[in-house]
Amino acid sequence: MFVTPLIAAPMAGGTTTAELALATQGAGAFAFAAGGYKSAEQLAAHIAPLRATGVDFGVNLFVPRTAPLDAGHVAAVERYRRELRATAARYGAEIPDELPGGDDPRAKDFWAEKVALLLADPIPVVSFTFGLAPAALVDRLHRVGTRVVASVTSVPEALAAVESGVDALVVQHANAGGHSAAFLKAPGSGAGSGVGSATGPGAAAAIQRTLPGLVADVRAAVTLPLIGAGGIAGPEDVKAVLAAGAQAAAIGTALIRTDESGARAVHKDALADPVYKHTAMTRAFTGKPARALVNDFVRDHGATAPEAYPEVHFLTAPLRAAAAAANDPRALNLWAGSGWKAAMDGPAAAVIDGFLGGL
Template sequence: MFNSLKYPIIQAPMAGGVSTVDLALAVSQNGGLGFLAAGYKTPEVIEKEILECNASGLPFGVNLFVPQNDTVDEALYLYKLRLEEDFQIKLTIQEPHDDFWAEKLELVMKYKVPYVSFTFGCPSKEIIEQLKKNSSHVIVTVTNLSEAKIAENNGADAICLQGVEAGGHRATFQNVNEDSHVPLMNLINTIHKEIQIPIIAAGGIINGKDIHLALSAGTEAVQLGTAFLCTEESGANFIYKKALQSDQFSETALTRAFTGRLARGLKNDFMSKYESLAPAIYPAVHTLTQPIRAKALREKNPHAMSLWASTRFKEVKQGTVKDVFEQLIKELNLCQS
């Protein structure tokens, strides 16, 4: 499934502005596979990005969030009141939203996107079959064996196996699923014996040696997110890039404080203060905290922004995608020689 790529290295889809067309195309130009992130975008915006990638003639993928709407309850109202008081800001609880699921599926079908990946759940057999018939490769992100089996049974071409080290949201099919916090190499060892379809390894892979270890353990490709965050082509904002590279932050943690769904990021004040108060209600908490994060960006305050990153963020490199890619390949070749 990845034979047409020069290197089995996939750039993780990164929603929230990080995954730009430039980033995806630079990765594909260098022999890997670039991904667009459709999550949170309007259909118009992602359509424009797909058209730009299609025009390049390079392989690329589009990632979609499988809709999920946790029920809003009293805990969300209490969280809202507390945040409004602390930040002196008006917040709103929005109506449930499916992130334009049907419209985005229609777009990836219309433009025959070569690779389509999903997170937060597994699409139905019918949807996967339609995409495959339409000549897309279908990838489902999973965090444990039972999710991997569901993806395989529903006909996915491959699974993207996400270890607990991964930056950004846990891809769990259910919002609350704390037993899926397993390190990547342990996950690969358990799952690759049980699953016949190709496995893409993701989570905390930052250098060529990590790539070598994941491929040697039986996976067909690797997916890297944090490794590309500080490249010139990445859309991560200046404060985010600076936070990743300064000594200001010493560790990452998993939190629900920003979105209501567990995600790994640099451990900042917002996470420390609100982790115990944030309810597991996604995407309502995401939209609730949006004005706080936007204000923090305007005020250049990294302590109230979500700074998603893997456990290996201290090893992140700067430069162009070409620089980062060449370094990865050099290290990988050294391990393989």
């Protein structure tokens, strides 16, 4: 399905620009555009330059939660709102009283609008994270000529994805930077209890298993093409993932510092700053487990943040925006995979060359 063993992973929130996707594609990787957080109009503009190349590419979407928060989580969000006020005040930011909900398209990350766009104006590949696209949607995408990729973090998730009819799987290890794709609760999947803490049992479980080990487990369970992702720092890691049975490996963090990446300078600089010693899985920023450099915000709020995405994402957004405006990394979500120290600056094509040249 993928003619190259190297995939430029989708990185929503500004990191994957059209320029980054084009640069990685031009250097021989398969590029994914990042649909998360974008409106349908913004997504259309983001993918237009990729369409124009005539080369296959993918678009990634977040699958929204369908169930409302239960009362316990609503109360936990309220507690977290109060907890965040002191931190927000330090940045002159307000924690919002009202969060997008109900019919507000932001609450579902503009899902219906973006799905309509991709069905009306089809693209070669669509990948999903945070959950499975319904089988009926997978079927509709197939009928317009789009191949469908699901993101999974465990064998049970891989088996569920096969049932939905997808064509390939991203097998994401908990060492990956940014949000975990996990959608079923399982030990070490990044979705279990304790992952809100930098030192909790989820973090410990995450480093006990390797990406090649996870890929081999999924390979033994399903026959679909696999893309291994999470913590890949150099070509030797790619080789190990391919040897374990994947058709390709995806890199995210390795591209964050590149010239074409839209990550903020403060994020790029933090990845090269020896003051940061660790990454951790944390819910502190968005209410969904995500791997980030451990900074003050992770230390102060990692243990108390509730599992409530996207509510916590909306709660912390003004605080993060204020920290970004002040170029202050202490309250920013500095997404980073476990291989962050190897991330290089310079042209993205040089990073891709370094990976492909070493295979």
